[in-house]
Structure formats: C-alpha cells, structure tokens
Amino acid sequence: MSTICGGIFTSHVPGIGNAIAKGLQQDPYWKPFFDGFDPVHDFLEREKPDVAVVFYNDHGLNFFLDKMPTFAIGAAPEYRHEDEGWGIAFQRPYEGHPDLSWHIIEEVVESEFDPVTCQSMLVDHAVAVPFELCWPGKEAFPIKLIPIAINTVQHPLPSPKRCYNLGQAVGRAISTWEGDEKVVIFGTGGLSHQLEGARAGHLNPDYDRFCLKNLAPDPEALLQHSSLDIVELAGSQGVEIINWIAARGALTGSVRELASNYHIPISNTAAATVLLENSETVRA
Ligand code: DHB
Ligand code: FE
Numbered sequence: 406m407s408t409i410c411g412g413i414f415t416s417h418v419p420g421i422g423n424a425i426a427k428g429l430q431q432d433p434y435w436k437p438f439f440d441g442f443d444p445v446h447d448f449l450e451r452e453k454p455d456v457a458v459v460f461y462n463d464h465g466l467n468f469f470l471d472k473m474p475t476f477a478i479g480a481a482p483e484y485r486h487e488d489e490g491w492g493i494a495f496q497r498p499y500e501g502h503p504d505l506s507w508h509i510i511e512e513v514v515e516s517e518f519d520p521v522t523c524q525s526m527l528v529d530h531a532v533a534v535p536f537e538l539c540w541p542g543k544e545a546f547p548i549k550l551i552p553i554a555i556n557t558v559q560h561p562l563p564s565p566k567r568c569y570n571l572g573q574a575v576g577r578a579i580s581t582w583e584g585d586e587k588v589v590i591f592g593t594g595g596l597s598h599q600l601e602g603a604r605a606g607h608l609n610p611d612y613d614r615f616c617l618k619n620l621a622p623d624p625e626a627l628l629q630h631s632s633l634d635i636v637e638l639a640g641s642q643g644v645e646i647i648n649w650i651a652a653r654g655a656l657t658g659s660v661r662e663l664a665s666n667y668h669i670p671i672s673n674t675a676a677a678t679v680l681l682e683n684s685e686t687v688r689a
Contacts, residue, residue: 407505407582410452410589411663412656413445414620414649414679415538417461417593419491419530420672425537426494441666441678442538448663448680449539454589456502456549458509458575460568460651461531461593462557465489467523473559474521476571478513479552480506481525486533495533499550505582506551512578518571520553528552531593531648548589557594557645562632568647569628572654580657590683592652594645596667597638598674604640608675612638613667616646621662621681624653642674656683 421438424430430439466489468474484499503524510522532552540546553575556562563571572590579588596613599605612635619626627650635644653660664680 407579407584407586407588408685409576409579409656409658409683410454410587411448411683412590412592412652412681413535413539414592414652414677415535416595416671416674416676417531417534418672418674418676419493419534422491422493422495422530422534422537425541437668438671438676441664441668444664445539445678445680452587452589454548455586456505456551456588457591458551458553458579458588458655459532459535459591459593460553460555460572460648462645462648463554464529464531464558466529467527468554470559473556474554475556475563476518477521477523477554478506478510479523479526480510481523484526484528484550484552486529487527489529491530493530493533495537497546499528499536499546502549502551505584505586508582509551509575509578512581513571513574516574518574526552535591535593555648555651557647562644563647564632565630565635565647565650566628568651569624569654572651573657576655576657579655590652590655592649594648595639595643596646596675596677597640597643599640600642600673602641606673607640608669609639609643610669610675613675613677616649617665617667617677617679620649620653620679621660624650656681658683658685
C-alpha cells in the first residue's frame with residue numbers, strides 16, 4: 406500500500422536556477438536560502454520517496470493565456486523542462502508515473518473535480534527549480550514526477566478552499582493506490598511577491614508569517630482569505646500560496662513540521678522552505 410511520507414514547500418524563483426548553475430550556494434546573498442535545504446536533503450536521503458506529486462503553477466510555458474486550465478494533471482511517461490526566457494538550461498528529464506497519474510485522475514474526477522489530463526506536458530521553473538534544489542548534482546532524478554498545475558495566473562483563480570479540497574482528493578487517491586510507492590508532496594511558489602505594475606516589489610512578511618505559522622497545525626486558517634484577498638495581501642504572484650494550500654490538503658495523515666526557513670528577499674520574492682512530515686494513520 407502506498408504512503409505519503411511528507412510535504413516539501415518552497416519558492417521557485419527562477420534566479421535560484423541560475424545561482425545553482427553558477428555554484429553560488431555559499432555566496433552571502435544565496436546562502437541563507439540554500440541552507441534551508443539541508444534538512445530537506447537529510448529527509449530525502451532518509452525516506453527515499455519513489456514519487457513526487459508536485460502542485461505548482463505554469464507561467465506560460467505549457468499553457469498560455471489563450472488556453473488556461475484551472476487544474477491540469479500530468480499523465481505522461483516523461484516530462485521535460487524548457488526555458489521560458491530566464492536562461493535556465495536544466496537538461497535532466499523527469500520520469501513520469503502514468504499509471505498512478507491515471508489513478509489520481511480517476512479519483513479526483515470521482516470527487517467531482519474536472520482536471521485537464523495531459524499525456525504530454527512541458528514543465529517550467531516551478532517544477533525544475535525545486536527538483537534541482539532537492540536533488541542537486543545527481544545524474545538522474547531518483548524519483549518519478551506527477552505534476553499538477555493550478556492556475557494562479559489568469560483570473561478568475563480557483564479559491565484556496567477549492568485547492569485544499571483538490572489536495573485532499575489527491576491524498577485520498579494516493580491512499581487507495583494498490584502499489585507500495587512512497588510519495589512526497591510538493592507545493593511550489595510564493596511567498597509574497599509581485600513582479601509587475603504599480604505595486605511591483607510588494608512583500609508582506611506579516612501575511613507570510615501567518616501562513617508559515619498555520620501551515621502545519623491549522624491549514625484551514627489559510628482558507629479564510631479568497632484568492633483575490635491573497636492577491637491584495639501577498640501580491641499578484643504571492644497568490645502562488647494556493648499551490649502550498651493544495652499540497653497541504655494532500656497530507657492526510659498526522660502532520661508535524663520538521664523545518665522552516667524564511668528569507669527576504671530572493672530576487673523579488675519573500676522566499677520560504679518548509680518541510681512537513683506526514684505520519685500515516687492506520688487505514689481500514
Ligand atoms: C520570481 C518569482 C517567481 O515566483 C517567478 O515565477 C518568477 C520570478 C522572482 O522573484 O524573480
Ligand atoms: Fe512563480
């Protein structure tokens with residue numbers, strides 16, 4: 406029977422990819438952010454999960470504004486990163502797990518979600534940067550990928566509650582999968598940032614700390630704000646926190662925070678990394 410061992414929540418700022426390419430992990434600007442991954446590396450080394458289910462947002466690579474699904478689930482045998490103009494040249498492919506993808510799709514449709522199903526899918530920096538952070542330098546990623554894209558770009562956006570419920574449906578789906586895979590859940594993006602317009606550079610440490618404080622013990626506290634409230638609070642890209650909310654929903658067991666790191670700024674973003682352990686409750 407499959408299990409969910411934990412959740413990894415991280416910003417996905419593309420500049421991190423360039424810092425990795427240039428080996429700047431010990432540089433004073435970058436070190437406080439990269440150091441936040443030491444406990445994540447230890448956790449992954451210890452747990453050795455087989456599958457990563459990644460809640461993220463596509464920024465215009467696989468989906469553009471002309472066709473923007475609210476929720477899309479990858480069911481491809483392999484995924485590739487392509488650079489959207491940030492100058493990131495990650496080449497390692499991502500092996501998929503189509504059978505588990507289709508099981509998740511079946512279960513979330515049964516739960517009355519209507520995702521777009523993607524048997525081919527490019528993934529952008531919102532998947533690639535977290536993978537490079539988690540498994541640096543290895544020849545191939547030691548894990549299979551199931552990407553789940555949430556629209557955080559083209560309004561109207563899904564509500565935080567809808568994203569949380571999607572995550573819960575994904576968590577239930579994993580719990581009914583007959584295989585013995587160990588799964589780790591990712592939520593990428595955030596925290597507060599706004600890249601464009603009159604409020605470019607907007608950050609909100611108070612709201613970020615509210616999210617960090619409640620993510621493990623009381624995730625439903627994050628559902629009190631609508632997506633538009635979050636745009637107001639955290640910025641037009643800070644609303645990427647809805648990916649974290651979905652990922653937290655998928656942790657259906659007993660959840661404990663193992664590590665949390667918050668650092669302002671990385672590029673234009675209040676950057677954060679959180680590691681949550683998920684202990685499975687006994688299932689019928
Ligand atoms: C930045 C942050 C993002 O989440 C993103 O998708 C692109 C850029 C930034 O802060 O530079
Ligand atoms: Fe982003």
